[in-house]
Amino acid sequence: MNASYLPSLPFQLSYALLFGVLLVAGMLGGELARYFRLPRIIGYVLVGFVFAPLTSAMGLGLLIDEARIFVELALGLVLFDLGRRMDLKWMRRDWSLAVTGIAQCGLTFAAVFYTLLAFDLPSIQAGIAAAIAMTTSPAVLLLIVHDTRAEGQVTERALNIAALNGLLASIIVTILLGSTHYVARTDVESAILHPAYLFVGSVLLGAAMAWAARVIARAVERDREVHFTLVAGLVVAGVGLAQELKLPVILALLAFGLFSRNDERGYELLNVNLAPVGRLLYIVLFVITGASMPLPMLLTGGAVAFAYVAARFAGTVLGVMAVAPLGGLRTRQAIGLSLALLPMSSIALLLTHDIARLYPAFERDLAPIVVGAIIVMEVVGPIAVQIGLRIAGDTVPEPEGSLEAPRAA
Amino acid sequence: MVLNTRDYNLARGAADILPRLAKMGLPGEVKPEITESMIEINSSVNKTYDGLRRELMQVRDGIVATAERLNLAVAGGGSHPFHRWHERRIYPTERFKRVSALYGYLAKQFTVFGQHIHVGVTSGDDAVYLTHRLAPYIPHFIALSASSPFYQGEETSFETSRLHAVSAFPLSGQMPAVHSWAEFNEFFDEMKGYGIVESMKDFYWDIRPKPEYGTIEVRICDTPLTVVRAAQIAAYIQTLCAHLLRVRRTEPVEPMYRVYGYNRFQACRFGFDGNLVDPYTRAPMRLREDLMASLTRIAPDAEAMGTREALAALDRIAKTEANDTRWLRERYAETKSLNDVVRLQSEKWSGTAAAKD
Numbered sequence: 001m002n003a004s005y006l007p008s009l010p011f012q013l014s015y016a017l018l019f020g021v022l023l024v025a026g027m028l029g030g031e032l033a034r035y036f037r038l039p040r041i042i043g044y045v046l047v048g049f050v051f052a053p054l055t056s057a058m059g060l061g062l063l064i065d066e067a068r069i070f071v072e073l074a075l076g077l078v079l080f081d082l083g084r085r086m087d088l089k090w091m092r093r094d095w096s097l098a099v100t101g102i103a104q105c106g107l108t109f110a111a112v113f114y115t116l117l118a119f120d121l122p123s124i125q126a127g128i129a130a131a132i133a134m135t136t137s138p139a140v141l142l143l144i145v146h147d148t149r150a151e152g153q154v155t156e157r158a159l160n161i162a163a164l165n166g167l168l169a170s171i172i173v174t175i176l177l178g179s180t181h182y183v184a185r186t187d188v189e190s191a192i193l194h195p196a197y198l199f200v201g202s203v204l205l206g207a208a209m210a211w212a213a214r215v216i217a218r219a220v221e222r223d224r225e226v227h228f229t230l231v232a233g234l235v236v237a238g239v240g241l242a243q244e245l246k247l248p249v250i251l252a253l254l255a256f257g258l259f260s261r262n263d264e265r266g267y268e269l270l271n272v273n274l275a276p277v278g279r280l281l282y283i284v285l286f287v288i289t290g291a292s293m294p295l296p297m298l299l300t301g302g303a304v305a306f307a308y309v310a311a312r313f314a315g316t317v318l319g320v321m322a323v324a325p326l327g328g329l330r331t332r333q334a335i336g337l338s339l340a341l342l343p344m345s346s347i348a349l350l351l352t353h354d355i356a357r358l359y360p361a362f363e364r365d366l367a368p369i370v371v372g373a374i375i376v377m378e379v380v381g382p383i384a385v386q387i388g389l390r391i392a393g394d395t396v397p398e399p400e401g402s403l404e405a406p407r408a409a
Numbered sequence: 410m411v412l413n414t415r416d417y418n419l420a421r422g423a424a425d426i427l428p429r430l431a432k433m434g435l436p437g438e439v440k441p442e443i444t445e446s447m448i449e450i451n452s453s454v455n456k457t458y459d460g461l462r463r464e465l466m467q468v469r470d471g472i473v474a475t476a477e478r479l480n481l482a483v484a485g486g487g488s489h490p491f492h493r494w495h496e497r498r499i500y501p502t503e504r505f506k507r508v509s510a511l512y513g514y515l516a517k518q519f520t521v522f523g524q525h526i527h528v529g530v531t532s533g534d535d536a537v538y539l540t541h542r543l544a545p546y547i548p549h550f551i552a553l554s555a556s557s558p559f560y561q562g563e564e565t566s567f568e569t570s571r572l573h574a575v576s577a578f579p580l581s582g583q584m585p586a587v588h589s590w591a592e593f594n595e596f597f598d599e600m601k602g603y604g605i606v607e608s609m610k611d612f613y614w615d616i617r618p619k620p621e622y623g624t625i626e627v628r629i630c631d632t633p634l635t636v637v638r639a640a641q642i643a644a645y646i647q648t649l650c651a652h653l654l655r656v657r658r659t660e661p662v663e664p665m666y667r668v669y670g671y672n673r674f675q676a677c678r679f680g681f682d683g684n685l686v687d688p689y690t691r692a693p694m695r696l697r698e699d700l701m702a703s704l705t706r707i708a709p710d711a712e713a714m715g716t717r718e719a720l721a722a723l724d725r726i727a728k729t730e731a732n733d734t735r736w737l738r739e740r741y742a743e744t745k746s747l748n749d750v751v752r753l754q755s756e757k758w759s760g761t762a763a764a765k766d
Contacts, residue, residue: 085415090480149496152421156413156480222745261415270746271416328429328478393424397498 018067019284025051026283039144039382041286048290055291067288074285075139075346076239076253077278079166080231082138083206083257084271085156086163096327097157101164103323104341105134108315109172115311116369119304124176125365128355131172132370133312136162137345137381143282144385146275154333154392157324158340163254166347170251173351174198177358201247206255209238213260217268227270231260232277248354250347289346293375301372308373309380316341332391339388343381348374410489410522411446412482417751419446419492419520422481423500426472429479435471436464443505444497444520448472448483454529458644458716465636466760473759484755485639486733487522487557487571487631491747494518494561515578521571522632524554526643527624528650533590535654536618539625540584541662542653543616543646544669547629548676548685549700553723554630554642555680556733559747568680568734569631572673580606581613583669586662593618615673625650634733634757644719645704651714652707664688681730700727 026044033043091098112133116126141162145155178195213234220226242252260269320338352370356363389395411422423441430439438451450468455461476483497517499509509516530536555568575581587593600606609619615629627646633639668686675683676696683696704724711717726732740750
């Protein structure tokens with residue numbers, strides 16, 4: 001009897017099955033976190049933490065690595081959304097916004113850099129780790145903004161600064177990588193040309209995608225659903241193209257978002273809400289991020305990782321508190337803003353991965369510290385954002401009004 | 410209305426704009442309203458159209474500059490074309506929290522934008538007289554100021570959809586047919602005795618006396634898309650009051666209130682094409698003709714008050730039916746996007762667009 005129509009054991013975990021399982025498990029984790037009044041993200045990440053040893057016990061570790069495509073897609077979407085939120089015109093009108101971002105980056109970089117030097121790390125490694133420390137996780141920020149329906153000056157400023165520090169960090173890391181080429185005495189050409197290719201290539205790709213979006217948008221009906229499909233499709237394609245061209249997804253998609261927003265001539269492209277598709281990808285993003293965290297690294301990183309977290313915290317808070325009030329933010333808003341900039345997650349992880357791929361030698365020095373810090377911040381960060389946005393008054397207040405009739409006076 | 414510059418939905422911004430504005434020393438006052446996406450602009454007391462127009466433009470420029478630094482935009486218009494009322498947040502003052510607790514969802518739905526025009530009067534009796542005698546002109550004010558054809562993302566087919574948000578309140582409507590200030594006070598004391606109202610603020614009438622200021626207050630108008638139009642409409646009402654005080658009409662008021670609701674509806678729905686009923690002549694007439702006749706009638710008063718230019722502008726609008734609702738509909742036909750309509754609306758209010766008026 002030929003039984004080939006029956007499934008063969010053991011199961012192969014296909015992409016479809018994996019995606020579905022991650023999604024439902026993540027959702028359940030998120031709801032559990034909410035039950036304890038914690039941000040859902042913590043639930044997603046914790047599910048990932050649990051998932052990792054499970055999959056490796058089942059011999060499925062590799063598949064998680066292959067599922068990175070979901071991560072890149074999700075990050076592409078996040079960065080596109082962030083780029084769309086970044087408003088260069090605003091930065092020109094209110095100097096305090098960009099300066100707050102620069103102060104946050106500068107002080108964070110300095111604090112982390114000198115802390116790591118004190119722990120005897122070589123200066124290039126310390127510089128790269130400090131640049132990574134400047135970034136705010138846009139995924140955490142955007143998702144909590146969405147979940148708490150936060151709205152207001154602090155929310156908008158945090159998102160703009162997150163875009164700015166992501167951009168600055170990518171540039172600095174790229175430059176530092178160039179200098180490692182030089183130190184490694186490969187050749188001067190790749191020391192300059194490689195970073196230049198990464199940077200210019202990403203910006204050009206982003207601009208080309210935005211141009212394409214506009215051309216197609218002009219040709220089709222101005223309809224929300226049509227434009228939604230257009231944007232979602234181009235974001236996915238943009239991620240694929242960036243990979244194909246060996247360009248950083250972060251920079252390319254950030255540039256795509258930025259160019260599709262900051263266009264003063266036409267308004268052809270509708271500002272569609274990507275949240276519906278975003279939510280699904282976000283959940284998978286955080287579960288996989290959690291799953292790809294080697295928890296034991298927290299022990300290897302140890303004291304340095306905690307010093308890194310502390311220095312980053314100090315730099316961010318000082319930088320924001322020093323400048324933001326000059327732009328007219330109230331004290332509560334400034335505190336809220338500095339807390340909202342704290343999360344550290346996938347961008348930092350991606351930067352670390354990129355570096356480790358190019359220079360495996362760095363992995364030994366850097367990964368325990370940065371990944372250790374990320375593990376801590378995966379839990380602390382979302383809580384900080386939630387508290388920050390609440391302190392600032394940007395989250396939805398407790399329900400107003402009651403169902404009962406007011407008592408007669 | 411306070412908007413974000415991303416998709417031009419309403420934004421929380423009043424609490425950030427107001428303290429910054431307070432430092433600028435602008436004339437009049439800018440105040441919070443029931444939800445955080447609204448600011449209320451109070452002019453100082455102005456005797457002339459020209460003075461009011463200049464002052465409003467000055468205040469507008471201050472507001473636009475402040476909002477820009479916060480990455481917010483500001484626009485006129487009677488309602489926001491596509492916001493969802495449940496997303497609004499109550500401005501956190503004691504009074505607004507109380508109103509919200511009492512009225513439930515009506516409070517957030519009250520995120521609509523009206524222009525209130527105060528006209529000073531010398532006696533309480535004159536206030537009662539004008540409150541009644543302005544009532545037949547209510548359709549004119551509606552048609553001239555109408556700027557809310559879209560509501561919650563839909564074309565309403567009305568020239569103004571804002572007034573329905575007002576009608577939902579139990580104390581909306583008109584002043585009862587009292588004939589003197591003494592009678593009015595009797596009525597007010599009775600209502601206060603019942604515990605229904607505490608102050609005049611609790612009446613949401615279309616026109617009401619405002620004894621604290623020594624004025625009558627016309628509350629029917631949508632906020633126009635430009636401050637210049639707002640000043641023109643104020644000039645019409647001011648001139649009309651001067652005219653009515655000069656000619657002193659004596660017909661009984663009751664028949665007029667019998668047709669009031671019908672005429673008001675015609676204006677809200679059809680604007681200048683509305684069919685009005687005159688209870689005294691019993692003749693039907695078009696709102697447009699009635700308005701133009703009124704402008705001609707008060708022309709001598711306009712000469713004396715320096716409002717001729719303003720009334721000429723309104724006359725042109727009546728002839729061409731180019732009110733703000735029409736402008737909004739045309740922009741929507743062009744752009745097919747309400748987000749773009751609001752963007753253009755905010756540019757028009759800011760005076761940055763090459764606004765053809």
